[in-house]
Every structure is written in C-alpha cells, then in structure tokens.
Amino acid sequence: MNGGVGDPAELGPRPEAEIPPEACECAPENPVEQFLRTDRMPHIWCPGCGIGTTVNSFARALLEAKVDLDRVAVVSGIGCTGRVAGYVRLDSFHTTHGRAIPFATGLKLANPNLLVVVYSGDGDLFAIGGNHIIHAARRNLDIKVICVNNFVYGMTGGQVAPTTPVGATTTTTPYGCFEPAFNLPALMDAAGAVYVARWTSYHVRQLTRAMVDIFRKKGFCFIEVITPCPTLYQRKNRMGEGLDAMKYYKEKSKVRHGAPTSEVALTLDGDIIVGKFVDRERPEYMELMRSQLAAQLGDRYVEVEHLVCS
Amino acid sequence: MPKGYVAINVERCKGCGFCVEFCPTHVLAMSSAFNSKGYHPPHVVNPDKCTGCDLCGMYCPDFAIYGWKAPESKNGAKRDAAR
Amino acid sequence: MPHADPKGVLTGVHFMDGDHAACEGAIAAGARFAAGYPITPSTEIVERFAARIPTVGGVFIQMEDELAASIAIAGAVWAGAKAFTVTSGPGFSLMMEHIGFAAMTETPCVFINVQRGGPSTGLPTLPAQADMMQARWGSHGDYEIIALCPNSPQECFDLAIRAFNLAEEFRVPVMFMMDEVVGHMTEKVVIPPAEQIQIYPRRHTRLPPGEYKPFEPGPDLVPDMVHAGEGYRFHVTGLTHDERGYPSMTVAAQDRLVKRLKAKITRAADRLACYETDGVEGADVVVVCYGITSRVALRAVHLARERGVKVGWLRLITVWPFPTKQLRALARQIKAFVVPELNLGQMVLEVERAAAGQAETISVPHAGGGVHDPEQILDAIMEVVR
Structure with a gap:
C-alpha cells in the first residue's frame, strides 16, 4: 500500500546496494535481482509486509530447481499478492480478481511446456476465485499455486476474508469476525491437489524447498504461506508490527509433516501447524485427456503439443 | 578475515527489522540514520561475524540486503558471477 | 494474407445449422482452443468443437462457469493459440469482466453470443436480439469492440472467419452476435477449399527481446504481440499501463492508453463498415x-x-x-x-x-x-x- 500512486519510473534513479569496499572484488549481485523488474522498485508493499519475503524464496527456488526461466509464466489475480506478477522479470500476467487460475488453465493447455505458477492472495484465490481453484485441483491441472495468506483484504483496506480467524477485527467485521474460516490445506486436499504444504514467511528455507518440490512435481500443487499484514490485519488486532508477526510465527509454528489436513486449521492466536501435508500421485489433466482421446479416436487423434497459431 | 559480507541498498529499505532480528550471528543493527523515505535501514555492526549465509537476503521483503560468502581462493565468485 | 490450414476445413456442401456452421468457421479460421460453459441455445457450437477439435489438433475444455471460460481463452491466446468462447445472454453477462480485460490487454479473441430472450434467465430456447447494446457497452470503462451479426448458417461460417481475422488485425475482442433462430436454422452451407479462405496471421513482433515494447503501437495504433515462453519476459495487466506494459496510475497514461484503444477501432470505422x-x-x-x-x-x-x-x-x-x-x-x-x-x-x-x-x-x-x-x-x- 506504500506509495501506491505514481509511476516508479518517475521517482528518479534507483540507488545501488552499498558493498563493503574490501569485498568489491568478490561481490555478486543480489540473487533475487535478476528475477525482479528493478525499474519498478521500490514496490508498493508496506513496511513489514511478508509478500516480498516469499518472492525471495520463489527466486531462489527457481535457481535451485534449475528451471529455464524463459519457460516460466507467473499469473496473479488482484490484491497485494496480485502485484507479484508485475514485479518478477518473467512472462507475467496480472489478470482479473479471482481469475488467475482459469487464465492459467488456458495458458497451460495451449502450451504445456510452460511452468505456470499462480501467485495470489487468500481472498483472490478462495473467495472470489474459490470455484476456480477447487476445479483446477479436481482436474489435477499441472499448475503451481502459491497462496500468500495474510488473513485479510489488504489492497482494499483490511476487510474480512474467508481466512480471517474467528474473533479477529477487520474493517467490515468491526465487532469481530464470527464467520468460520476456511482451512485451506484441508480444502485443497479434499479437492484433489497432489501436493499441499503450509509455511510462513519466517520459514524462508523450508518455503524455498517446498517451491523446488512443486516446480519438479507434475500436477496441481498448492503452498499456503502465512505472512504478516502489519498495516491492516495486525493493526486492527493489536498484534504489533511485521516483525512481531514473524516472531509469533517462529514461536508458534509446529512442523508436522504429513499431518491430516483436518487437523491444521488456524485460529486467532493458536499454534500454526506447518509442513508438507500431502504429496501423492494422480494422473495429470493433459495425460488423462490425451490417453482418453487416443484410446477413443486412435489414428484420428491429432496430438499437438503447443497450440501456436501462425 | 570475515567469512562473508552483506551489501545494503539503503534506499530500498523500509525498516522492517527482519534482517536484524533473524541474522544468526547478530551482524546487523538498525541504524539511527534515515534514508530518503524516512526509514531506518540496518547497518553492519559486527562485520567479522558475518558468515555470508544470506539469511538477511532471504528475509528482506524489500530486496534491500543480501549476503555472500567470501571466496576461499582466487577462483571465488566474481562480481558478474550471478548475472 | 495466408490461407487456412486445410486440416481444419471441411470443404464441401453441407446441410447444417448456424451453431454448427459457426463452429466450422471458427475452426477454419484457425481456432484451436475453446473454453465454454453449456447454455442454450449456443451449446451445439461447443459440442461440435469438442467432437471435432481432437481430430484437428486442439483443445476444448468445459470450464466451471462463464467467468472462467471467458478468461481461459485469454490465457490460451497469450500462449499462442487462436481461441474463442460461446454463450448466450446469462453467460454473456458473466463474461463482461473479460471482454473488458481482453479490450484492455488487447487480447485477440472471439465471443460468440447466440442471443435468447432476457432479462435474467428469460427465454432459454427462444430468440431475441436484446444483447446488442450489452455487446458494445457491457463492461465498465471506455473501450471499443467489433461486433458482427450473421443472418444465415452460411454467414455463420463466413463471418466467423472474419470475426477471427478482425480480432487478430485489431487485437480486440470480437462479438459474434447470433440469435436463437439463426443458430438453430438449418440450411445449405458451402465451405470453400482452404486455399480460398484468407487468414489474418497473429501480429507477432519481429523485434528481439530488449527492443520490444509490448504495448507500443504501430502506425495503425495496434501493437504487435509476443507469447509466453518465447524469452521476452513481458508483463500484461488489466491495470492502466504504459508501452512497456507496466502499471502506470497517472492521468497521462490513462489518457494515452484509453484513447488509443478507442481510436484504433474508430479510425478504421469506414473500412469496418459492412452492410x-x-x-x-x-x-x-x-x-x-x-x-x-x-x-x-x-x-x-x-x-x-x-x-x-x-x-x-x-x-x-x-x-x-x-x-x-x-x-x-x-x-x-x-x-x-x-x-x-x-x-x-x-x-x-x-x-x-x-x-x-x-x-x-x-x-x-x-x-x-x-x-x-x-x-x-x-x-x-x-x-x-x-
């Protein structure tokens, strides 16, 4: 939300990182730099927001997984996390609110060679986009979903989300949220995702490893990342700054790989169960489509890898 | 000789303090100085303790700091190595 | 202009209804991707496409709703395909969001609306022509589209091809405004040989990455395209954007972009006029x-x-x-x-x-x-x- 108006290009030259003089000889570039549209920095995210931290893990995971970056497409919806697409120096699409998944569906089906990553927020993916995400998981479409969950609608000023814990105050639940929240891993598990994990922006290395996992795994993969929203969620709930949230994640997170997803629901101030909850094999959508059509049509089936027009 | 170094892009910093808090060897502290947007960036207070683990870089939501390991020999990373 | 890929063209004399003819027109025009959601009286178009396209080389997917269908086609277009969706009034209402998105992001695609009686669920099996203003003005903000209106199965075939060609030439969503009677009327349809069907190719840039700006228009005010996966590392957004495709929340950027989106169509109005x-x-x-x-x-x-x-x-x-x-x-x-x-x-x-x-x-x-x-x-x- 910080400095949301104005063209960053008009803010003057961007300063360089200050490198210790004795280290100039050996200094590499910041590894995240090559993944950023540096001409758009500084970004609009607030001080203490955790979205940028997840982008660090994303960049390092792409490096570690040795992905051909020309093959990566990032698709975002609308909201604070929806801005990720605009900041990564990759083919990137900032679509409409809630529709990152169906856009990604068309992108992937027309060019299955792409590594399609949907990077969006909890409200975008699970409220307005809720129908799309369960169907993409059901189909086991080969897309990778990174859901940044900050429990609130940030871009519009801190309204209640389907993830807001009971008891939390938001600008549209001024007397406290009484609606039960979604347990996102359980929902994705039930819908058929082949990989479901949850980490927080404190768990930068684990998050990076999880992202490497999903870049290498076929099928619909889902990672929930709990992140601070100091400006809206935490301020309304007297939870302090972004750093306070990070300390809370450090203190309250319990790693339970393979935990039944029914047991990982979040509460206002309870433990945060993190880990890899689901990692299973199911045939992927394109494989199913191709084997069905080949079986039914035989030689008449024309399989085209990339639907590119002339 | 330190085992690692950090570089700080002061003007990108929004002063969240993640890097200071989570640096495992307590290399950093918040500076009392302001950047042009009025935030307090971190500064290096214990350079000798830096291991170059880049955890600061992993945490920084503003892409304003990063660390790297000092080269062990002349074959170490050159400035353009990561480009 | 190059001609149609013969693989998709059912050359010959047929007896078919307007829905089927429109589907054949889309395939002849090079459409290899469609996303739809069933709705009377348009469903026959996607049913035929679902049956036909695996033998031509393409993909049909039935999405979970019209919102999804109408943006899945945009995804497919940015991956390189020619793509369309099909609906009728209630679904057309849901698709308005992505008609605006396609207009703003200059995504060439075709929306077929086989019109039925409305408002709301209205008359699912009976005709109307009451979505004509919605086709033009249905999404929010200022933008232009092109809309064509066939009156026979033959024209459903012929104009479907023109719809795709215009979408590509102007990088604009084209509304193909049928009605229930034209959709369900069965008549003679002559499908010419592929070499007699002209196809407007994708306006792909010839510039290399680094020199290319995704939304820098040519003399006709239409920018050239690239596709995901080609190394251009480009950005597309529904936000007001500059020539680089970057969001730009300024009065000047809004003025430049929205006026161009309008002018690229209105300046060609004489050439587009057809009656x-x-x-x-x-x-x-x-x-x-x-x-x-x-x-x-x-x-x-x-x-x-x-x-x-x-x-x-x-x-x-x-x-x-x-x-x-x-x-x-x-x-x-x-x-x-x-x-x-x-x-x-x-x-x-x-x-x-x-x-x-x-x-x-x-x-x-x-x-x-x-x-x-x-x-x-x-x-x-x-x-x-x-």
Missing part, C-alpha cells in the same frame, strides 16, 4: 435490420413494394462500430428509417443518432420469444409514407 442493401437508391423509406429480423423485414419490404412504396432494405453485418457516417449520408436522401429488432429499441437509437434529424426514425420493437410478423413491419412502413 447489405436492396433497393436503397431512390427509396423514401429504408428498413434497417440485422440478424434473423433482416429476413422477416425483407418480406415486409417486398409487400410494401407491391403496394407501390419506394422502400429500401439495409442489413447491418458489422453492427459495432456502427456505420454512422454511411447511414447519415443515406438519411439525407430519404424520409424515414424503419428499424425492426427483437428488443424494445436498441440499435434504433444508433440509427436515430446517425440520422441526426435528417430522416425520421421509427422503431418496430418486439420483446423476443419469436420473430416479427412481416405485417408489423409493413404497417410501420405504410404509416411513414401515408
């Missing part, structure tokens, strides 16, 4: 019509001529952009326009605007569910000349 006429020269009255109503109106025109009235017939084929200039010129030569349509008066407003007081403009409304009795149109003609 068929019969006996307009020397007429006192001209019946302006489109879609199925044009066929009913032709009967009324013949009846009027039998009674000695000098009456012309003008059938709109390109409905949007509206051929204002052409109709204004005609208005100076006649007494009145008579405008029958299967709605309570939509395109008649455009005719009246074009006439600008030079000729009287008479609406012959019909709430939909059937077509006009030719006598209704005849009565309106006779009333004008009395």
